[in-house]
Amino acid sequence: MSSTIRIPDGFVEELKARIRPSDVIGRKVKLKKQGKEWVGLSPFTNEKSPSFYVNDQKRIFKDFSSGIGGDVISFVMETERLSFMEAVEKLAEEAGMQLPKATAQDEAAYDRMQRLRECCEAACTFFEDRLRAAEGSEARTYLEGRGLGAAAWARHRLGYAPDDWRTTIEHLKSRSFGMQEILDAGLAVQKEGGGEPYDRFRGRVIFPITDARGQVIAFGGRGLQPDAKPKYLNSNDTDLFHKGRVLYRYKAAREAFGDTDEGGLIVCEGYMDAIALAEAGFGHAVAPLGTALTEEQLSLLWRAGPEPVLCFDGDAAGLRAAYRSIERALPHLQPGRSLFFCLLSGGMDPDDLIRQSGPEAMRTALEHSLPLVEVLWRRERDAEAIDTPERQAGLETRLMSAAAMIQNGSVRAAYERDLKSRMRDYLWQRRQAKRAASGSGQRGEAAQKGAPQTSTPPMTRGLGLLVRAVESPHLIDIALETLSMATFPDPDVAAIRDVLISLPEADKGVDRGTIRDHLVSRGNTRAADLLETYPEIPEIAPDGPEEREWLIALEQYVAREESGPYGLAGAGDEVTSSPESWRRLHHEVSERKARAARLNEAAEQVDRD
The missing domain is CATH 1.10.860 (DNAb Helicase; Chain A)
Structure with missing residues (x-):
């Protein structure tokens, strides 16, 4: 939806008047008529006796088991993790109401964005069809080798872009999309200095990228040839799509998260990891699009749940990604809002681990996720040797500098106390270990004379x-x-x-x-x-x-x-x-x-x- 569109006075009330709450809510809650109200089990708690009520006359719902209540818009916001504007737009479409356009210019801009979305949707359907056609055999073999069958292709709308320079362009033209629309949707590339545009995605497995409402706005493509450059290719930034503001599978993950008791979404590094997690029962998995997490992406994560888990490969690159995420997150920490980290060993990613050891191994790894403060402490502790007073002072300086980035005063003070305590305990343990090692050496000399030995504590x-x-x-x-x-x-x-x-x-x-x-x-x-x-x-x-x-x-x-x-x-x-x-x-x-x-x-x- 265009950010320039303003909801005028009276539009929301008219929208709620046109929609019967029990119709919308009844799609997610099994309701039974009881007098003037509808009754069902709470969608927010695991209750056994119904305490969830919907009143169509008053146009409200009330869940007595959780205390949540409101109108049909707030219900959609709660259950689908949408913002107010996203929920209004979704319900307006259901009610057959066109969102207001303040000016002719706004209307033209909105219509153009809708055309670009329709162009992306047409391309997505085309790619899905090509995956199942004869020319998609290599792509099908690749996906099956990764443990993904036809049902998974459909769930994630996977596709194949033909290995040709203009096949996708010609198909979209046949669907009445102009060349400029195809370029603006990021599906074609214009040569520098002029010349005929050509397909952006060629000979690649296609992963559709959707917005928070589930509409296709861009694509990722994985090359099938060993020498494909780059191995993964995303759509360029467009009026619809900015890679730093979007997370792969975000809408599906938010919906799946609503059925869990987890603290937040799982964030992995790539498309295949997110899909592998979803297929293994971790439907609340998302992925950034080839870049380090941005502030906008962190905001999306925290909108879904207070404590997302960042799952990275446990190699040096994975640690660097975790450390970059810490830098992004520190200024925005709030009471009850943080990050956890699941760093896998052996250079494995979630897809590797699930295929090698099964979903339970992945669950075990997630259960051992580390809080942000622990990973921050390890980062600074291991940055350099701390064997002299000067280096110990350097450690304290680094720790306090990191804590100073936190804007919330109470969280900053808590981090300062926690990090100082960790440093004090760690240095004391080092001194104890050094004394023990020294004593062990003396006992070793005594052992040569027949004295008993004990191990270092x-x-x-x-x-x-x-x-x-x-x-x-x-x-x-x-x-x-x-x-x-x-x-x-x-x-x-x-x-x-x-x-x-x-x-x-x-x-x-x-x-x-x-x-x-x-x-x-x-x-x-x-x-x-x-x-x-x-x-x-x-x-x-x-x-x-x-x-x-x-x-x-x-x-x-x-x-x-x-x-x-x-x-x-x-x-x-x-x-x-x-x-x-x-x-x-x-x-x-x-x-x-x-x-x-x-x-x-x-x-x-x-x-x-």
Whole structure:
């Protein structure tokens, strides 16, 4: 729709008067007449008893299970993830109402855009037909080799552009489109200095690109010959299409996303990845069009869901793409609006992974997606060595410079605290590992004289969180279940946690000295030493932002698993599981509580002894 078209007063009311809400809503919700109203199950929640009502007389709907309500326009906006103007245009077409045109110039511009859309649609149908014709055999073989049969071709409207210079042009001319319209739609190329235009797409598998309403506005083409240059070719920018403002499969993905409980759309790198994900059951997958994500594309993603997952190849190029996305996203982060990253190992992309290991492997990789702050931290941590005070200062400067890009004050402050905490913990762990390595070397010399040897202790991830709870005991009260469920890879850190949660239930005070004495009484001197030597940490105030951040950081240990062959993390890295993984593990609460009770009994026995 032309951006110059203005909806005049009264048009929206006339539109709603012409449309019966139960007709539109009834296409998505099975409604049953009940008195003057229609009743059905909520499309927004998984309820079993109907609490969704539609009133045609009042022209409203109300969903009591979710609290959502409004008119037919707001229903279309909610269920199809459309903007107000997109929903009005869609319903106006259904009602047979022509959108108003303010001036003759506006009307001409609107009609021209409609002709370009019709030209693209005619080309799309032509390409679909050519794929199924004799000349499309090579393209069919390619698609079948990628696991896509005729049903998938139809679902994604895949096609084939004949390997000829003017076949598409001549077909479109036969459908009454002029040469200038074909050029303006991006389907033909005009030679420099004049000469006959020629087809832009030749000898390629065709992927139609649609706008937010699902109308074809451009195409992508994949060359079939090994030496095809370029391998992938997109339409040039036109009045209809700007590659930085569009996402491949966006409308279909928004509709599929409405049927999921995920946090956002999945963003992959190419057409085939998006199609492979959709065919494997991840219908909310989209792809940019050969460029790094733009601010406009991020805005589209956030309109669909608050926490999209960017899925890139886990190679150097994939990391660079992830880092570029961070730079784009940082200024626009808001409370409840961020990004997650799924970086696949082994140079694989989603299509490779699904074909090699199946959809469940892809699901596992997505469940191990990392939050933006974690990828940002790893980027700066690994940028250069941090083995001197000057380089450590450089790390802090880079981290704070990145946080300073965030325009929202509360999110910026939260990032500054989180990144400083990560840096402090990481540097302390490095010092501990260095001391342990030094001690191991001394023990190695002693071993030559017959002294026993012990292995170097592992990195003590999570220790800082527990020390904060020691310094701020109210955290134990509000997070006892989460502490019980948390999994810490270092057994001595886990031992500190075990004593930490047992003391309050035994009516014992919580401080470093008491916990250290319990650990020593059990013979765990290393755990006692870890606790005693950890730097002093300021107390966290109740009900403040630092308390919330501590709870979020602790929850990351609730679903701790070693990353499989498809995750970003390598040996010794920390994996942040998705909210879906956390929810699935909450059934362990009872078992963990029982364990806490047993620890309590053990602590009391130690006191008696």
